[in-house]
Amino acid sequence: MRSEVYIVAYPGRTPRIEHTGGVAVRRTGSHTVHLVSAAATPLGGDVISVRVVVEPGARLAVRSAAATVTLPSAATPESRTHWDVESAGELDIDPQPTVVAGASRHLTETRIRLTGAGSIRLRERIQIGRSGEREGFWSGALHADVDGAPLLRHRVELGGGSVTDDVIGRPLACVSELRYPEATFDTEATVLALAAGGCLATWQGERLTN
Template sequence: MHSDVLIVARAGLWPRLECAGGIAARATETDTIHLVSTAATPLGGDTIVVRVVVEPGARLRVRTAAATVALPGRGTAESTAHWHLEVAGTLDVDTEPTVVAGGSRHTSSTRLSITGAGRVRLRERVQIGRTDERQGFWSGILHADVDGAALLRHRVELGDGTVAHDELGAPLACVSELRYPDAHADAPGCVLELAHGGCLATWQGDRLGAA
């Protein structure tokens, strides 16, 4: 299944929403959108594309109604999610965790473009496996630019087949939080100030509850 979501936030107006496939967007407040599943997704073979545009002077919070559970499909274990974020206003993305379950392989990529007075908080939480599961693979890629110049190139991998994976002490959970232009974040793990403004906080461990 292929799912498309478009969210356009304009100052003083309710967001414009366009959705197709297994993901729907619902405006729960004038500045808040919740993403909800209308079908079981992502399964192996599924792709999800979310585009968010925040125009100058607009504010938008993006949330999800529940955790995202990636599961293997009948023919493949691989699924993908692509986020395209264009921010000239204020954007806060803080979705519920992605759980990579049943030995599935899920890849997430985010391309963030900040222009003008744009402000961003972007948090992603991932867990390999449900209770008593330790199989699965996740790859997360983040490219962030400010006014066309590179701000951050960041990639994290967890689970089966990654460089850090072993049966004794491999991390199976991750929390990443990017803020711009704020140079500090009250977040777990290591907080690094970026050269061109903003900061990145990262945490890894066995279970998200420990964060």
């Protein structure tokens, strides 16, 4: 299944929303939308594409109604999610965690373009496996630019077959949070100030705690 979401935030009015496939979008506030599963997705072979545009002077918060659980299909264990983000306003993306269940493989790619006074807070939480599961694999790539100049190039792998795969002490959960233009914030994670402004906070461990 292919699911596509398109959200545009304008100043002084409610966001424009379009969606097809297994992911729907609901307005839950004047500047807030929630992603809602309309079908069992992502299964192996599924692709979810989310495009978010925030116009100058606009605000938008993107949330999800529940955790995303990835599962293998009979044909393939691999599914994908693509985020394409443009912000010239104030954007906050903080969905519920993604749980990579069974022996599924899930690949996430996020591309962010900030312009003008654009700001962003983007938090991503990943858990390999439900209770007692350790076989899943996740790869996440984050590519961010500000006014056409590079801000961040970042990639993380978790789970079976990843670069951190170690039966003794491999991490099975991670949290990453990109903020711009904030250079730091209070968190238990490790915070790295970025050369072009903003910061990236990262945490890895056995299980997500929040």
